[in-house]
Amino acid sequence: MASLGNSPGYDHSDPFDSGFLAVSAIHTLYYEQYSSRDGKPVLFLHGGPGGQTSKSNTVYFNPAVYRTVLFDQRGSGKSTPNAEIRENTTRHLVDDIEKLRNHCGIPKWHCVFGGSWGTTLGLVYAQTHPELVASLILRGIFTVRKEELLWSRGTGAARIFPDLFEDFITYLPQEDRDDAFQGYYKLLTSENRETKLAAARSWNTWDMSIGSLQPNPAIHDKIKDDNWSLAHALLECHYFAHGAWLEEGQILKKNNLDRIRHIPATIIQGRYDMVCPPQTAYDLHQAWPESRLYWIPDAGHAPSEPGIHRKLVEVCDEYALL
Numbered sequence: 001m002a003s004l005g006n007s008p009g010y011d012h013s014d015p016f017d018s019g020f021l022a023v024s025a026i027h028t029l030y031y032e033q034y035s036s037r038d039g040k041p042v043l044f045l046h047g048g049p050g051g052q053t054s055k056s057n058t059v060y061f062n063p064a065v066y067r068t069v070l071f072d073q074r075g076s077g078k079s080t081p082n083a084e085i086r087e088n089t090t091r092h093l094v095d096d097i098e099k100l101r102n103h104c105g106i107p108k109w110h111c112v113f114g115g116s117w118g119t120t121l122g123l124v125y126a127q128t129h130p131e132l133v134a135s136l137i138l139r140g141i142f143t144v145r146k147e148e149l150l151w152s153r154g155t156g157a158a159r160i161f162p163d164l165f166e167d168f169i170t171y172l173p174q175e176d177r178d179d180a181f182q183g184y185y186k187l188l189t190s191e192n193r194e195t196k197l198a199a200a201r202s203w204n205t206w207d208m209s210i211g212s213l214q215p216n217p218a219i220h221d222k223i224k225d226d227n228w229s230l231a232h233a234l235l236e237c238h239y240f241a242h243g244a245w246l247e248e249g250q251i252l253k254k255n256n257l258d259r260i261r262h263i264p265a266t267i268i269q270g271r272y273d274m275v276c277p278p279q280t281a282y283d284l285h286q287a288w289p290e291s292r293l294y295w296i297p298d299a300g301h302a303p304s305e306p307g308i309h310r311k312l313v314e315v316c317d318e319y320a321l322l
Contacts, residue, residue: 007309008309008310008313008314009059009060009309009313010058010059010060010061010062010063010313011059012034012035012055012058012059012061012063012068013034013035013063014055015032015033015034015055016033016034016035016036016037017032017033017104018030018031018032018033019031020079020080021071021099021100021103023074023092023095023096023099024087024092026081026084026086026087027074027075027079027080027081027084027087027088027092027096028079028080029071029072029073029074029079029096029100030071030072030077030078030079030080031069031070031071031072031100031104032053032055032069032070032071033067033068033069033070033104034055034058034061034063034067034068034069034070035058035061035063035064035066035067035068036063036067037067038067039063039065039066039067039068040065040066040067040110040111040320041066041067041069041104041106041108041109041110041111042061042066042067042068042069042109042110042111042112042113042316043069043097043101043109043111043112043113044057044058044068044069044070044113044114044118045073045112045113045114045115045117045118045119045121045122046070046072046073046076046077046115046117046118047114047115047116047117047118047140048073048076048116048117048232048235048236049073049076049117049235049236049238049239050073050075050076050083050231050232050233050234050235050236051073051076051077051116051117051232052072052076052077052078052228052231053070053071053072053077054070057070058070059313060113060312060313060316061316061320062316062317062320065320066110066111066316066320067106069100069104069106071096071100073093073096073121073235074087074088074092074093074096075088075231075234075235076231076232076235077228077231082227082230082231083227083230083231083234083235085189085234085235085238088235088238089242089244089245090120090121090124090239090244090245090246091245093121094121094124094125094128094129097121097125098129101132108131108132108133108134109132109133109134110134110135110319110322111134111135111136111137111316111319112125112126112133112135112136112137113136113137113138113316114136114137114138114139115138115139115140115303116139116140116142116275116276116301117142117236117239118139119138119139119140119141119142119143119276120142120143120144120244120251122136122138123136123138123143123251123260124246124250124251126259126260126263127251127256127257127259127260130259130260130262130263133260133263134263134264134322135263135264135265135319135322136260136263136264136265136266137265137266137268137312137315137316137319138265138266138267138268139267139268139269139303139308139312140268140269140270140273140275140276140281140301140303141267141269141276141280141281141284142275142276142280143246143249143250143251143252143280143284144239144240144243144244144246144251145248145249145252145280146243146248147277147279148276148277148280149181149240149243151277152210152274152275152276152277153165153168153180153181153206154180156274156277157210157274157275160210160274161209161210161274164205164206164209164210165206167202167205167206168180168202168203168205168206171199171202172184172187181237181240181241182241184199184202184203184233184237185237185238185241187199188200188203188230188233188234188237188238189234196230196234197226197229197230199233200229200230200232200233200234201223201229201233203232203233203236203237204222204223204229204232204233205220205223207232207236207275208220208222208223210274210275210300210301211274211275211300211301211302212299212300212301212302212304212305213270213272213298213299213300213305214305216302216304251284252283252284252287254287257287257288260288261288261290262290264319264322265288265290265291265292266291266292266293266294266315266319267281267284267285267291267292267293267294268294268296268308268311268312268315269281269282269293269294269295269296270296270299270300270301270302270305270307270308271295271296271297271298271299272299272300273299273300273301274300274301275300275301276301278295281293294311294315296308296311
């Protein structure tokens with residue numbers, strides 16, 4: 001459980017607890033717990049929707065202090081069934097966090113840590129259960145407003161990556177190109193598995209290509225994993241096509257932010273984020289000045305980018321002292 005050499009962060013032993021938690025007649029969640037039951041409980045929320053967790057996600061959390069809890073959200077990662085969209089909404093995921101908290105015997109989260117879609121889920125969870133969250137660490141802010149969705153697949157990133165966006169949008173039939181979310185959703189929910197997988201690869205290729213300031217070809221290897229690729233694309237599209245079942249601008253509304261103003265919160269945002277527009281981090285901080293906002297000047301969206309990684313470890317170390 002030593003520090004990781006010259007790279008900031010922490011190495012962890014294998015989980016002291018892992019397993020599957022049935023949360024509905026359909027869904028079972030996979031979860032892991034690291035370090036010690038006596039540590040300060042931190043909940044790691046992965047992105048996507050449709051992402052997944054791995055031991056590498058524990059790197060931010062000092063094992064001498066934290067008890068780190070990871071789980072794969074409905075339909076994602078090792079949770080079953082894979083790529084299942086029935087009974088899969090934001091409300092379901094918030095309820096799942098509560099079921100997991102109770103299953104693990106955790107009275108209150110010392111910290112809820114989320115990146116990208118994980119910030120959406122973390123903020124909605126905190127606004128629903130403000131008494132159960134002692135602090136928030138949020139990287140790459142996303143609140144599922146229409147302008148944010150258009151940024152990632154239209155008005156914003158498409159102007160920076162016009163060649164790649166052309167590949168993404170022209171994959172769709174001409175009549176479906178005005179609404180990429182509905183167009184891809186039609187393909188991703190096809191009865192034909194090959195149709196779904198091919199559309200998923202196209203969707204994910206765009207996502208993976210704009211995720212970091214410096215291209216990293218290795219990340220495209222994930223697209224070759226059919227289970228990951230389908231879950232990631234289908235669940236993202238499922239949530240985005242439905243606005244994550246949130247009211248437009250819900251998270252940023254004053255009455256909802258008033259519920260969490262007392263919670264220490266840090267926002268970490270890459271200045272050149274093409275996935276989650278930096279404007280959203282700024283809007284959140286402006287509406288919630290009690291939070292802290294750190295701009296990372298040489299980074300895009302990915303948590304692996306050096307500046308983002310360093311700041312996440314630094315803030316987690318700071319919050320360990322709360």
